Amino acid sequence: MSTVPILETRGLGRRFGALDAVSDVSFSVNQGEILGVIGPNGAGKSTFINLVTGHIKPTSGQVLIDGKDMTGQAPWDIARAGVARTFQIVKPFNGMTVRQNIAVGIMYESHGTNRLSVALEQAEAILEEVGLGGSGDRMPGELSTADIRRLEFAKALATKPRLLLLDEVMAGLRPTEIEPSLELIRTLKARGTTVIVVEHVMKAIVAVSDRVLVLAQGKVLMQGGAHEVLADPRVIEVYLGHRYAKRQKGNA
Amino acid sequence: MDTFLQVTAYGLLQGGLLALVAVGFSLVWGIMNIVNLSHGAFVILGAYIAWEVQGWFGLDPFLGMFVSAIVLFCVGYVIQRYLINLIVNGPVFITLLLTFGINMALIQGMNLVFTADFRSIQTSYGSNSFEIGNIRIPLVRLLAFLLAIVITFALVAFVKRTRTGISIMATGMDRGAARLMGIRARHVYALTFAISAALAGMAGTMIATIETFDPSKAGKFTLMAFVVAVLGGLGNMYGALVGGLLIGLVEAWAGQYLSGTWVNGIAFLVLILVLIFRPNGLVGKAFYAARVEI
Amino acid sequence: MTTMNKGIQGLKGKGSQRTMLEGALVLIVIALALVIRTKLPGGELRAVSTIFMFIALSQAWNIIGGFTGYASFGQVVFFGMGGYFTAVVMLKFHFSFWLALPLAGVFAAVFAALIGQPLLKLKGHYFAIATLGVAEGMREVVINLPDLTGGGAGISVPIAGTFAKTQYLGDAGFYLLFLGLALFAVGIGTLVSRNKFGYGLRAIHQNEDAAAAVGINTVRSKVMAYSLSAFITGVVGASYVFQQVTIFPERLFDVEITVLMIMMVVIGGSGTVVGPLLGAIGLQFISEYLREHFTNVHTFILAAIIILAVILIPQGAVNYFREGRRTKDYSLLANIRRYRL
Amino acid sequence: MKKTPRTSAAIIAASCLAVFGINAIPAASAADVVTITLGASVPLTGSLAKEGLLTKEGYQFCQEKVNALSTATIGGKQKKIDIVYQDDTSKPDVAAQNLSKFNDKGIKLILSSYGSANVNAQAAVVELNKQTMVDSGGADDAIFNKGYTRTFNVMSPASEYATSMVKAISEMAKPKPVTMAFLSADDGFSKTVTLGGMKAATALGFTVIGPQYFPNATSDVSAALNKIKADKPDVILGSVHFVEGVAMIKQAKELGITPKSFAQTVAPPILDFATTLGPLAENVLGSSQWSSVVKGQEKYFGKASNYASEFLARFGHEATYHNAEASAACLAMVLAIEKTKSADADKIKTALSALDVQSFFGRIKFDSTGQNTFKPMVVIQIQKGKIITVWPRAIAQAKMIWPYVK
Numbered sequence A: 001m002s003t004v005p006i007l008e009t010r011g012l013g014r015r016f017g018a019l020d021a022v023s024d025v026s027f028s029v030n031q032g033e034i035l036g037v038i039g040p041n042g043a044g045k046s047t048f049i050n051l052v053t054g055h056i057k058p059t060s061g062q063v064l065i066d067g068k069d070m071t072g073q074a075p076w077d078i079a080r081a082g083v084a085r086t087f088q089i090v091k092p093f094n095g096m097t098v099r100q101n102i103a104v105g106i107m108y109e110s111h112g113t114n115r116l117s118v119a120l121e122q123a124e125a126i127l128e129e130v131g132l133g134g135s136g137d138r139m140p141g142e143l144s145t146a147d148i149r150r151l152e153f154a155k156a157l158a159t160k161p162r163l164l165l166l167d168e169v170m171a172g173l174r175p176t177e178i179e180p181s182l183e184l185i186r187t188l189k190a191r192g193t194t195v196i197v198v199e200h201v202m203k204a205i206v207a208v209s210d211r212v213l214v215l216a217q218g219k220v221l222m223q224g225g226a227h228e229v230l231a232d233p234r235v236i237e238v239y240l241g242h243r244y245a246k247r248q249k250g251n252a
Numbered sequence B: 001m002d003t004f005l006q007v008t009a010y011g012l013l014q015g016g017l018l019a020l021v022a023v024g025f026s027l028v029w030g031i032m033n034i035v036n037l038s039h040g041a042f043v044i045l046g047a048y049i050a051w052e053v054q055g056w057f058g059l060d061p062f063l064g065m066f067v068s069a070i071v072l073f074c075v076g077y078v079i080q081r082y083l084i085n086l087i088v089n090g091p092v093f094i095t096l097l098l099t100f101g102i103n104m105a106l107i108q109g110m111n112l113v114f115t116a117d118f119r120s121i122q123t124s125y126g127s128n129s130f131e132i133g134n135i136r137i138p139l140v141r142l143l144a145f146l147l148a149i150v151i152t153f154a155l156v157a158f159v160k161r162t163r164t165g166i167s168i169m170a171t172g173m174d175r176g177a178a179r180l181m182g183i184r185a186r187h188v189y190a191l192t193f194a195i196s197a198a199l200a201g202m203a204g205t206m207i208a209t210i211e212t213f214d215p216s217k218a219g220k221f222t223l224m225a226f227v228v229a230v231l232g233g234l235g236n237m238y239g240a241l242v243g244g245l246l247i248g249l250v251e252a253w254a255g256q257y258l259s260g261t262w263v264n265g266i267a268f269l270v271l272i273l274v275l276i277f278r279p280n281g282l283v284g285k286a287f288y289a290a291r292v293e294i
Numbered sequence C: 001m002t003t004m005n006k007g008i009q010g011l012k013g014k015g016s017q018r019t020m021l022e023g024a025l026v027l028i029v030i031a032l033a034l035v036i037r038t039k040l041p042g043g044e045l046r047a048v049s050t051i052f053m054f055i056a057l058s059q060a061w062n063i064i065g066g067f068t069g070y071a072s073f074g075q076v077v078f079f080g081m082g083g084y085f086t087a088v089v090m091l092k093f094h095f096s097f098w099l100a101l102p103l104a105g106v107f108a109a110v111f112a113a114l115i116g117q118p119l120l121k122l123k124g125h126y127f128a129i130a131t132l133g134v135a136e137g138m139r140e141v142v143i144n145l146p147d148l149t150g151g152g153a154g155i156s157v158p159i160a161g162t163f164a165k166t167q168y169l170g171d172a173g174f175y176l177l178f179l180g181l182a183l184f185a186v187g188i189g190t191l192v193s194r195n196k197f198g199y200g201l202r203a204i205h206q207n208e209d210a211a212a213a214v215g216i217n218t219v220r221s222k223v224m225a226y227s228l229s230a231f232i233t234g235v236v237g238a239s240y241v242f243q244q245v246t247i248f249p250e251r252l253f254d255v256e257i258t259v260l261m262i263m264m265v266v267i268g269g270s271g272t273v274v275g276p277l278l279g280a281i282g283l284q285f286i287s288e289y290l291r292e293h294f295t296n297v298h299t300f301i302l303a304a305i306i307i308l309a310v311i312l313i314p315q316g317a318v319n320y321f322r323e324g325r326r327t328k329d330y331s332l333l334a335n336i337r338r339y340r341l
Numbered sequence D: 001m002k003k004t005p006r007t008s009a010a011i012i013a014a015s016c017l018a019v020f021g022i023n024a025i026p027a028a029s030a031a032d033v034v035t036i037t038l039g040a041s042v043p044l045t046g047s048l049a050k051e052g053l054l055t056k057e058g059y060q061f062c063q064e065k066v067n068a069l070s071t072a073t074i075g076g077k078q079k080k081i082d083i084v085y086q087d088d089t090s091k092p093d094v095a096a097q098n099l100s101k102f103n104d105k106g107i108k109l110i111l112s113s114y115g116s117a118n119v120n121a122q123a124a125v126v127e128l129n130k131q132t133m134v135d136s137g138g139a140d141d142a143i144f145n146k147g148y149t150r151t152f153n154v155m156s157p158a159s160e161y162a163t164s165m166v167k168a169i170s171e172m173a174k175p176k177p178v179t180m181a182f183l184s185a186d187d188g189f190s191k192t193v194t195l196g197g198m199k200a201a202t203a204l205g206f207t208v209i210g211p212q213y214f215p216n217a218t219s220d221v222s223a224a225l226n227k228i229k230a231d232k233p234d235v236i237l238g239s240v241h242f243v244e245g246v247a248m249i250k251q252a253k254e255l256g257i258t259p260k261s262f263a264q265t266v267a268p269p270i271l272d273f274a275t276t277l278g279p280l281a282e283n284v285l286g287s288s289q290w291s292s293v294v295k296g297q298e299k300y301f302g303k304a305s306n307y308a309s310e311f312l313a314r315f316g317h318e319a320t321y322h323n324a325e326a327s328a329a330c331l332a333m334v335l336a337i338e339k340t341k342s343a344d345a346d347k348i349k350t351a352l353s354a355l356d357v358q359s360f361f362g363r364i365k366f367d368s369t370g371q372n373t374f375k376p377m378v379v380i381q382i383q384k385g386k387i388i389t390v391w392p393r394a395i396a397q398a399k400m401i402w403p404y405v406k
Helices: A045-052 A075-080 A098-108 A116-130 A145-158 A175-190 A202-208 A226-231 A233-240 A242-251 B002-032 B039-057 B061-082 B094-114 B139-161 B163-173 B175-180 B185-210 B215-232 B239-257 B260-277 C002-011 C017-039 C042-067 C076-092 C097-119 C124-143 C170-194 C196-206 C208-213 C218-244 C255-268 C274-293 C298-312 C317-327 C332-339 D003-019 D049-069 D092-104 D116-129 D160-172 D188-203 D222-229 D242-254 D271-281 D304-315 D321-340 D345-354
Strands: A007-016 A019-029 A034-038 A060-065 A083-085 A163-167 A194-198 A211-216 A219-224 B129-132 B135-138 D033-042 D077-087 D109-111 D132-135 D151-153 D179-185 D207-214 D235-239 D261-265 D285-288 D356-359 D362-365 D378-383 D386-391
Touching: A007 A045, A019 A045, A019 A060, A019 A211, A019 A219, A034 A045, A034 A202, A045 A163, A045 A194, A075 A083, A075 A098, A075 C208, A083 A145, A098 A116, A098 A145, A098 C196, A116 A145, A116 A175, A116 C196, A145 A163, A145 A175, A175 A194, A175 A202, A194 A202, A202 A226, A211 A226, A211 A233, A219 A226, A219 A233, A226 A233, B002 B039, B002 B135, B002 B139, B002 B163, B002 B185, B002 B215, B002 B239, B002 D222, B039 B061, B039 B094, B039 B185, B039 B215, B061 B185, B094 B215, B094 C255, B094 C298, B135 B139, B139 B163, B139 B185, B139 B239, B163 B175, B163 B185, B175 B185, B215 B239, B215 B260, B215 C124, B215 D049, B239 B260, B239 D222, B260 C097, B260 C124, B260 D207, B260 D222, C017 C170, C042 C170, C042 C196, C042 C218, C042 C255, C042 C274, C042 D092, C076 C097, C076 C124, C076 C218, C076 C255, C097 C124, C097 C218, C124 C255, C170 C196, C170 C218, C196 C208, C196 C218, C208 C218, C218 D092, C255 C274, C255 C298, C255 C317, C274 C298, C274 C317, C274 D077, C298 C332, D033 D049, D033 D092, D033 D321, D049 D077, D049 D304, D049 D321, D077 D092, D077 D321, D092 D116, D109 D321, D116 D132, D116 D151, D132 D321, D132 D345, D160 D179, D160 D188, D160 D235, D160 D261, D160 D285, D160 D378, D160 D386, D179 D188, D179 D222, D188 D207, D188 D235, D207 D222, D222 D242, D235 D242, D242 D261, D242 D271, D271 D378, D271 D386, D285 D386, D304 D321, D321 D345, D321 D356, D321 D362
Parallel strands: A034 A194, A034 A211, A083 A163, A163 A194, D033 D077, D033 D109, D109 D132, D132 D151, D179 D207, D179 D235, D235 D261, D261 D285
Antiparallel strands: A007 A019, A007 A060, A211 A219, B129 B135, D285 D378, D356 D362, D378 D386
8 A cells, every 4th residue: 555645635716706615725645545524505515625636626735645646637537546426416427327327428438448348247246236236227317316326426426536525415315315324435435446435425424533623614624533523623613514513512 | 070970870871770680580599598599590581571561561661570570479489489499408509500491491492482572661751851951861761770779778678678588687587486486488589589570570571771782691680780799788678789890890880990891801800809809799798607508 | 541451450360151142132133232333323322422422421421420439520631631632632633533542531530530639528419529620620731722722713623634634534433433432431330339339439439438437448449440430521521522513612511421421320220330321321311302393392391301200200210229129119209208307 | 469479370371371372283184185295393382482483484474375386296286385484492403303204204305494503403404314404594605515406595695784885875875985893693604695795895995893792692792882982983884693683773872873874784774773773763764685676476376576575464474584584484495396397306306496487576596506696685775654765766765864863
């Protein structure tokens, strides 16, 4: 295992007009780690993912992947460097079957096959893995909310990522539907894949994260172990509001 | 200097005419995301109606244009309500084909009914002009120019101040939400299209008074409306006016200071440059970004 | 030409039974077309050649408009540029047609790559109008360069005399040429529909961000698709010019040619190979038939057919049947209900 | 709100039904009649629909007259003419394809389309198919310098259009104007016209200004007008089509440009010119292929004046030169058929080469390239809303009004 972190950001920031959506975010993730990212609505979580994956160009700071400066690179270059992501608002390829959705990612992975027939075969394993086995011939439009989140997950996995950024893949899922996802994340970790989980569902974060990063108003509020972070009054305050923080104190 | 001022003034007036043609087209595109390829045919139809009205009743075109507007309002309402509404949720470019089909039918219809004759509405004041300094201002062109401005401001007032106008705007921004608020989208869409057609009818009347027209001109007006709407930008009611004036000026200057045959080429060059550097048009908002697609 | 190589990559190793069946079908069609050639008189050959021409054109448009989802409303510009390139090099530089033909395609493809860089950043109707602007603008350029292009007076390809390097092909010859182009275009379309490149284009069509996120270089793919599409269109334009002998800017940059391509693709079923093929055959045949038999009202009837087709099956014939097969519901009324407001 | 649209929908529906007329199909020929079929592909839709319709009327009129009056026989049977029409939608490739389709059906004798681009494309196909065509709608010299031998044009060549007016002004305008500005559309035909006119003007001692070009079919020629305004030309000569012609007169008025006279090709002899411009059209000069005072007569149409009056009675509008051109082309074809007593394209080609007839259209005779260089153009002037022939002097109906005062 190398000592160079798989992803590191240095003072990463993005301005939209007068608004600092994200500013001065510095952190790093090592290979095999699971990092949870939390923060209230509008904390800049999605912007942060977009900055890392090249969908939005940063106005300041750097993004390093495997120690290599990839700041401002195009999304496909980041993807081919082994970084995959899901979208908070799901973006399936609607005109294709579920299996074809996966095959695209397989073919465009940097060491992937160029042959469609092979890719379609390989897609089956990924579908099984995320729990979409048997749905390969269906169209994304026919899937349930839970399945469409799984598809989003599967599309990211198809590119055989070493680093996976999950943008609220569990939002809107029932507790029973969340468990398989968590299991999958753990499996990925066991395989050596690094995962950054951006979530609203606190329970999920606690369950899988080795470390948690808290964003508030575009800045890093704190980072540390899951339980440690969640117990921090500052986090409770920004995340759940003053009143909840007070109540927590009162209860304690 | 006089030449420059003369050319500029003439270009501005020509631009007003273009704005008049484009304002309805821009409205439909902005609100419903429909590019109406039959807009030019509406303009010509409006011209023929005003021409007939003048022939039958001797009605001055500045009154006849209201007859044109009313007839086209009805035509527009029916076309949107009973044809275009049927495929609004289809693939994006399907409306292009439908309106192209409508355009074909309208043009051929006018060819048969009016035997493709060249027409023009004659008035006693038709080509009169007056001088300011050394610059000649043609009367009817000036009136058409003023009409373009009045219509633009009236449209803004309508959309901002009236209940119907607000419901049109709301439907344009978010059809789902508008529906939840009790707005009947089918009716509002038809109404929007009807208003656009009525404006085309008025523009057609002005065209008929200033120039000659025949059914084969329809395509040209659609194209110009297209260019003007994009230049000005969508989602802004002043867009057509700005775009029209810009094209008018560019064409006038290009005609004067370059070879006259480059006029159209320069206009398209400006269009492409504006699109590349200001994809939302000169005064357009990022309407599509704000719009909720369902 | 790089675009071509990329497009062909996915061909290797599709040795399934399906391919053999399709191969057999193609051979039958070719054989049939060749037999027909000997049976038809010249004028009919010319009419069928026009159908072949539109098959090739609609396949070309389908690559950028159908697969990639960028409605090139100025596609005719490549037709015109390929055509004028051919006329100019044949007349002024005495090229043989067979040399001018591929070069015209390359010329159109390079032009597409150049304008594609800025234009393909635009979306939806904006892309459509920008390409339309390019087409209209290029027509003006051609008109304004009379020394090179003959300007508004038109230009004639040499078909007789010492400068005529290639003998005029005649109706039967052009039939073969356009048949070849149609097969070539359908072949390219089939390839693209089944290979990595084509899947990348479809992904771009559905969602560009998501496509980029799985590693698709969207900029390069779009430009390549545009160039490939332009190559085919340019080659067709070149052949059209040789067939017509004398050409004029109004016709070579006629927006109606673009509209026809789009109509054929959309009514047939965009993003499929069979769709544009059927659309081109159907629409061209119908319009030709109507023109011949209803001299005065043919446009009226054609307009009515288009309006009906668009309203009844807005997703295109092929997609309608595919959906019908999946959902077991072929009801047109249900189809209308799906797309109406 | 809801009732109005339904009513107007009904009106539209009704008007749609009304225009769906069915074409009358010519009656089948009797046993003792031999029918010779001519093919005519004309623009009935598209940008040239108007001219196409006029051309079709001219052909129709010719067919009716000839069939009613002809006593000529072929092989002892009475000869009848039938004309098959196709719409070429104003597109050259379709115009050409239509001729090939005629050829498939054995129709070897062709009456041309309208517009130089269309006829140009047709001429190439006629050559390949060994058909024979008489041209009534494409006057551009470019059609006839390619060495084709099977296309014959009844019209005076393009170079004559402006030249005739320059000559007329030089001969008749008193006081003789000095400066002449040339404004022109930028299509091939108009440019040929302009260059011919400028050459003639220079030769006749006029000071030539221009040419200033504007895009074909534009309705805004103000740029070209502004550029010559400072030169205050005595004559503004426009090589125009209808739309640009009308725009030129209107915009000159708007811009305060007042030459002693306007002279325009093509536009003024079109009936709509005087009706759309009203008083502004007064005294504008125009060049025309034909007018109702042209000299010459033959058995079918008689004199030009007979042609004019009978045409008016038949079609309800005055005959334009487009109508006359078409009738003349058809007439030339008919005369060649009667001379050879056959429908053989080669024989008729030879007969056309030798044809020399004085007709209502003037002299019809073709030079070695197939052009009718033997017929002068006439110059007309709009006087009191009427199209009046003022040149050549021998057939003038009235004196040229000069200068243009207003």
